[in-house]
Amino acid sequence: MRDIVLPKRTAMNAAALFLFVCTIFTLWWWAQNRHGVEVGAIPALDSQQSVCSIPRGKPAQFYIYGSGEQLVRQLAEIYCQNPAIQRLYGSVKGYWGVSDENTLQLLGKGIADLVLVKESFIQALKAEQTHGYTKIATYPSYKAFFISLKEKPIVSKEYLIDKTIGLVDYPTSRSAHMIPKQVFNRLGLSLDKLKLVYASSHSNLRNMLESGEVDIISSYWGEEDKDRFYQRYTTQISDDIIGASWYLKMTGKNDQLFCAVQEALLGLGKQNDTPYFKKIEQVNTLNCAGVTRALARETAVGQ
Structure with a gap:
């Protein structure tokens, strides 16, 4: 009987899904069994x-x-x-x-x-x-992009280290917070060494870019952005992100x-x-x- 060999991408996707489920289960078990926390208690927010x-x-x-x-x-x-x-x-x-x-x-x-x-x-x-x-x-669904006003952004340590980069200030945003920080980490860029400016919304990010307050922003790209920015001055930094x-x-x-x-x-x-x-x-x-x-x-x- 021949061994069944999954295509590389399928195997990777299956492994990623398994890892995600294991992580969720571990966090769920930990949350359920924290000492001193009443079952059903509301987090202190x-x-x-x-x-x-x-x-x-x-x-x-x-x-x-x-x-x-x-x-x-x-x-x-x-x-x-x-x-x-x-x-x-x-x-x-x-x-x-x-x-x-x-x-x-x-x-x-x-x-x-x-x-x-x-x-x-x-x-x-x-x-x-x-x-x-x-x-x-x-x-x-959407994708994450680096967006610039004057040139196509380059995803490299040497290019980004001198740029002022705009992100949003809430850590749950994938296109404008989580993914760009993952890119920085992958490139070996310390957040302390980068010039990061935070906006309260994706709309404010675009205003900051248009006014020249930042060189690059990280966000999604929408059809409406074509009225303000040049699409060739964008660089995709993620695959499809499920909304x-x-x-x-x-x-x-x-x-x-x-x-x-x-x-x-x-x-x-x-x-x-x-x-x-x-x-x-x-x-x-x-x-x-x-x-x-x-x-x-x-x-x-x-x-």
């Missing part, structure tokens, strides 16, 4: 949270977990005003202190009600089967809750100042127009 109360609401709290302070704050305020949320909860709390440990605590134990997370986490933790997390919206998705914990069938949460995400996405986040797409659609009208009638009768 006091400086990275927003809470709004619902008058005459119920004791339960609706938890949002996602990256980006502005987005999470806005969602918390919107949900506090939504009749479907008000029927079930007494407050809405949002966290934007995203890390692997916090994700494992909030997602792995089913604490968060709405999470923005990579699908690989959901699959590794079996969160759909265990806690009923349902994908309701997703962002498209993150929003998952809602559904312990039972509640169309009103599903529609309220999904519609707010889609509406807020259209208002986002970063074009990429405007491309949010709904998943598992319902007849939300009819559901919303029914909820409005019920709310009016109850007043």
Whole structure:
């Protein structure tokens, strides 16, 4: 019987997936067995949270977990005003202190009600089967690029060491924080020796580049960028990156809750100042127009 030899790329992908699952399991086990941590306890994220109360609401709290302070704050305020949320909860709390440990605590134990997370986490933790997390919206795949105003960036130690480079200041951004730092590390470039400038958003990164404040930025490349920059002055530094998705914990069938949460995400996405986040797409659609009208009638009768 001949040995089966996997193609090199297939074998590498399988090994990478196995390593990722093992890492997630190890982190999950560690999070579950930390001494002094109450099972089901919320991570201490006091400086990275927003809470709004619902008058005459119920004791339960609706938890949002996602990256980006502005987005999470806005969602918390919107949900506090939504009749479907008000029927079930007494407050809405949002966290934007995203890390692997916090994700494992909030997602792995089913604490968060709405999470923005990579699908690989959901699959590794079996969160759909265990806690009923349902994908309701997703962002498209993308690639990471070095983008310059005057020349095509070169991925080399000698070239980058003298450049002022713009990144975003939240560590969960893959195209504008994680991947460029991986590139620097691979090239043997110490972050202490580089001239790094941090922006609060991808839009601000582009403003910094256009104004000459930085020589290079690391970000995704979108069609809208062709109006401001020359595409030949970009250098790809990653393969396709799968976009993150929003998952809602559904312990039972509640169309009103599903529609309220999904519609707010889609509406807020259209208002986002970063074009990429405007491309949010709904998943598992319902007849939300009819559901919303029914909820409005019920709310009016109850007043």
